[in-house]
Amino acid sequence: MFIDKATIKVQAGTGGNGAVSFHREKFVAAGGPDGGDGGRGGNVVLQGCESINTLIDFKYKRKFIAQNGQNGGTNRCFGKSAPDLVIKVPVGTVVKNAESGQVMADIVDETPVIIAHGGKGGWGNSHFATPTRQIPRYAKPGIPGESFDLILELKLLADVGLVGYPNVGKSTLISVVSGAKPVIANYHFTTLTPVLGVVKVAEEKSFVMADIPGLIEGASDGVGLGHEFLRHVERCRLIVHVVDVSGCEGRDPKEDFKTINHELANFSEELSTREQIVVANKSDIATEEQIEDFKNFVEEQGCQFFCISAATRKGIEPLVHAISQKLDELPPIKRFEVNYVPVMPDKDENKWKFDITVDEDGVYVVEADWLVKVLGMVNIEDEESLGYFQRVLRQSGIIDRLEEMGINEGDTVSILNFEFDYIR
Structure with missing residues (x-):
C-alpha cells in the first residue's frame, strides 16, 4: 500500500533530576554536597532511508517517545544520558509542524536530523554550595523534552515528472526508457501510485523519472487521484507533459494541455513556471494534420515539442537526449526551506x-x-x-x-x- 502522508506525535525525553547528596566517608568530616547532575533526555531523530518508499509504517504507529535521562547520583556521579530515538523515513519526506504548518525539516538524504531535542538534566546540589550556603538540600529537576505533532509528506525525489490525462501513455513511456515495470492496460487510472524509473543516457549519466498517476480536470480541488499525487511533481526539475495527439478517446489535445496546466497552476503557482517539454504520444494512430496542428499550438506556448509513439518506440531516443540536455541547464532538485519558528504566546x-x-x-x-x-x-x-x-x-x-x-x-x-x- 502506497501512503505518502501521515500525522505523528513525537516526544523527546525529559532530563534526569539532579541528586541531593552529601559526602559520607570514614575520617572525612563534613564532606559537603556531592549530588550529581541528571542525564540529558533522548532526542527524537528523523533519518532518511533509501530502502523505504512509503509512509505506511506510520499508519499503525503514530506516537514516538524517547527515553528520559537517568537521575544524578552520589559522589558527583552524572546520570546517564538517554539514547536518541531514531525514526526511519523515506528519502524525500517533508516534515511540517501540524499546528503552524511550517516546515521543520526536509529529508533529502540519509543525514540524521534532530526534530525534537531532549531536555537537559537537572543540576545536583553540589552546584549550589557557596561560602554562605554550605549545605544546600535541594537540586534542580530535569527539563522536559520538546513535543510536537508532525505532518509527514512524501514528495518524490525525481528529476523529471510525467504528467497528463489518464491513458495517454505515461506508463508505457517510463517502461520503455527505464527499467520500471508499471501496470499497463487500456483503461483509465491504471497507475494508482507514483512509479520511479532510472533513465540511463550514457556511461555514468542518468536521471530519475516519475510517472505521476493521471490528472483530470479538478485534480487540484480533489477530483480523481490528482490531489493525492500532485505533491510529487513539486520537486521535479522538469515536467514532461504527455498528450494523446490522436484524440482517440474523443478529447481535444489542445484542451487537454490547457486543462492539465491549469490544474498544476491551481495546485502551486511555482509549478506553472516550471520548465516543460510537451510530448505528443500515439503518433502512430494520428494523422499528419493532427500532429502538425498540435505542434504549432505547443510552439506558440513557448514549449519544446516532441512527437513519439511509446508503443512502437518511435522518437524515444531524441526525447531522452533532449531531456538530459535540458536537465544540465536546470538547477538541482528543489529542497524545501526550513521556516519553523517556535510560536511564543x-x-x-x-x-x-x-x-x-x-x-x-x-x-x-x-x-x-x-x-x-x-x-x-x-x-x-x-x-x-x-x-x-x-x-x-x-x-x-x-x-x-x-x-x-x-x-x-x-x-x-x-x-x-x-x-x-x-x-x-
Missing part, C-alpha cells in the same frame, strides 16, 4: 507570567513555567541561539523588569539551570 496571556526574586547572594532568580520549554531549545554554545533567547527575554518584559528592580551590569541572573552575568 501573546504578551497579554497568562503564559507570559513570570516572577523575579533576589536571593541572599544577590542573584536575580527568574521563575516562569513557559521558560522551561524556551530554555530547553537554547544551545548556550551557539551565538544565534543565545540571540534568540535574549530576544525572548526582551519581548516578554523580563529584562525591563530586571532594570526596574535596579539590576547592575555584572549582576548574576539565574533562569532554571542557566546562570549568566547581566550586560547592558
